[in-house]
Amino acid sequence: MDTTIICPRFETAISLLSQRWTGLIIYQLLNGPQRFRHLTEVIGISGRLLSERLKSLEAAGVVTRKVYPETPVRIEYELTEKGFSLKPVMDAIQDWSQEWVEPVNAK
Template identity: 80%
Template sequence: MDTSIICPRFETAISLLSQRWTGLIIYQLLSGSQRFSELTEIIGISGRLLSERLKSLEAQGLITRTVYPETPVRIEYALTEKGRSLQPVMDEIQNWSQVWIDPTEKSNE
C-alpha cells in the first residue's frame, strides 16, 4: 500500500468530522434524539451555526429532522443508522482523549 497518497474517502470523512462543532453534535446525539434548544444549551453553540451544521449533517445522511405538529411546533434531531455507526469511532476518540489530552491545555484555535 502506498502510504504517501491519502484515500479520498478518508480525507472526506476527516474533513466532515473536523468541521467545528460537528463532532460534538454527533457525540451529543449518540445519547438519543434532541431538540434544537437542548443542543444549543448543552454544546454552547450559536443557533445560526448549529442550524448550519444540522443542515449539513442531514444532507450527508447522518441525522434526521422530525417535525411534530404540535403547538408550539416541536422539532427533534436524531442520528440515522449511518450516524449511529460512528459510535465506535467516537468512543475511541473519547478513550484516546482521556489518556492523551491534558484538560488544562488550551486548544490552538
C-alpha cells in the first residue's frame, strides 16, 4: 500500500495560500508596492478582510508594510523577497487557468 506523507512545510504553505483572497493579494502586489485603499478597490475585498490577510501575510514574511511619515500618513504594502519568489508559482497558475478553467459567467 502506498502511504504518501504530506510534508508539513507543504501543508503550511498550502494553508496560507489557500485562504480566500490571499492569492489575489499576492498576484496584485507582484506589480509593486500598493496602498491599502488601492488594493481594496482593485481586488474588490472589504477593508476588514484585507487587513486580516495582510497581517497574516506579514506574519509569514511574505508582505512588508511601510509607513511614510507624511501628513496624511502614507502606508504601502509590498512583497518581500520571500513573497516575490512566488511569482513563478503565480505565473504557472495563471497559465494553467487560461488553458483549463472556464470563466464563471461563460455558461
